[in-house]
Amino acid sequence: GVTKKILVIPGDGIGQEVTAWGKKVLEAIAANYKHTFSFDEGIMGHVAIEATGNPLPDETLDKARASDAILFGAIGHAKYDNDPTLKVRPEQGLLKIRKELGLYANLRPIKLFDDLLHASSIKPEILQGADILFFRELTGDVYFGEKKRSDDRSSASDLMIYHKYEVERIARKAYEAARTRRKKLCSVDKANVLEASRLWREVVQEVAKDYPDVETEHMFIDNAAMQLIKDPKRFDVVLTGNLFGDILTDEASQIAGSMGMLASASVGDAIGFYEPIHGSAHDITGKGIANPLASILSAALLLDISFGLKEESQRVIRAVDATLRQGFRTMDIANKHTPNELLLGTDAMGAKVLENLN
Amino acid sequence: GVTKKILVIPGDGIGQEVTAWGKKVLEAIAANYKHTFSFDEGIMGHVAIEATGNPLPDETLDKARASDAILFGAIGHAKYDNDPTLKVRPEQGLLKIRKELGLYANLRPIKLFDDLLHASSIKPEILQGADILFFRELTGDVYFGEKKRSDDRSSASDLMIYHKYEVERIARKAYEAARTRRKKLCSVDKANVLEASRLWREVVQEVAKDYPDVETEHMFIDNAAMQLIKDPKRFDVVLTGNLFGDILTDEASQIAGSMGMLASASVGDAIGFYEPIHGSAHDITGKGIANPLASILSAALLLDISFGLKEESQRVIRAVDATLRQGFRTMDIANKHTPNELLLGTDAMGAKVLENLN
Ligand SMILES: CC(C)[C@H](C(=O)O)[C@@H](O)C(=O)O
């Protein structure tokens, strides 16, 4: 067995509730396969601001650097959403850790579990067989460019900026992945309007030359947002900038039935960082109804990508699949038109997956 | 009857094919209702670059200023999409005319014709009753902020910037419209990350105070891109910046069955500008299969908004509705699962609408 240190950062809102189950699944896998996983916990986001005034305390960052992989929950709180003038904000913690750890590639696999074919607002015949892997650039773009207010506060700006090396390194990662899949890559930009997108497209066109076996398509973001719903099966690997990736992957959650099903892996220079795509969901926090599967599937990604434990990772995915086959559903994936579904809360759902792991 | 001057700018690609039908419908309305519409034609986009080297020749702009309303087709060409290094680009013409004419508010109504309930990739029960009016800001944002390449060409940037007055004037228009509808307004931004969005949210919160009868909601763009597919019925008026509006409205085309059904009105300081939401679609240009209904519905918006001819506008919409009821479809709205549909090309479809107008 392997010996690994995992940092758990539950974060805000339902992050607390669901990450507990991601962690339990990792513990169960360690026990089953005789690995030694040691866990530490860190704070980030609103909870960290409340405790220390800082959305990403140095202590959390130090723990992150000392770990082999990080399992994260969610970030954000209504207080800040309602008051755009607040200077210290939860999301700064997440953006900072992404930057500090060099997590420039955010992988978001979109795949529907068979039993959720009817949970989506999209027709089953459109969804069946869809299987998309998003590569979202994560440490550049308008997220990290200079932010300004004019002195009289009458205007505000963010710089949307990309450097060639930033585009190139994620493009290579995306092409490598496409090679192991259906060999199609769609790069999304807005090159008909934006200079940063024109640089993006130039670099991708260059990198594409090294992957003649992969079919490359360039698509404008507006068209991509449409095609994703119209015909999700046309996509294999999708390569996007930070902002466009944020939008498209949330939208793509409807292909997987619910946001509560989607996990993501952020990788780059060193440590991997794993998190559900969903947010802190303050509207349902504390109610015990959040879907723990995205956190559990994040744990599966962690096992695979950071630890190279493919069999263990597949075992987690099979346990999720088995749980869905048994008819168990959290609220977000329930479908009133399907009989024999059994509605569960967060903990009961998590417990079913654990049972199916053993 | 009224006397009006209309400038027709067919633009590029299928713009040529479909705008012919928007114009014919305007001519038919003039004849039926004893109005005098005089038509002029202008060039813009790739066709204008080919003819004059300039995507928006002064002559077209002069004609635009001298008109009472403008009917536009589409813009763009594969040549420029494939070569991001070209300096003179078709889209510059469209962006320039929007800016020069002060067309800061782009209205995009999203409504499904009953007979197209099954044409969408989204389930009919999710769509039925959806009725959204987008207000997309059109002369600010990252579209118009400063564009730069670093001297060594290793980085490129666009400034995403909003001024308070820009947000305020479109917010007021959107709230006024919400008052005449279901009294709900959803403002979309990314205030958890972007400074320009925080200013956007502050201004909308201020303007909201003047409309206590309208229910205001603020939503992040990623969440909005998801909710739009998950539950389109929750939206009434949606207020967005230029970039987010571009993305969301293309996505929303799936609510209306097809991009080929959606019209838009750009208004602001003076003249109104009407165009389909779809692009130049070079892949189907010249094949005679493009859907002319978006252009025809753009003409309907023109009659209503620029000329105040509500009855005439409704008559056009009813003619489109009647045509769909008769089972006539262009390729984009055909549904192989619905029997008795009659597949038509652009001209045959346009002719059916004309018949139904009389
Ligand atoms: C919380 C927020 C800053 C974040 C982002 O926009 O990146 C989230 O939406 C995500 O997708 O991880």
Ligand SMILES: CC(C)[C@H](C(=O)O)[C@@H](O)C(=O)O
């Ligand atoms: C052609 C392009 C510049 C334009 C835009 O992005 O505004 C189009 O997509 C639109 O929505 O009108």
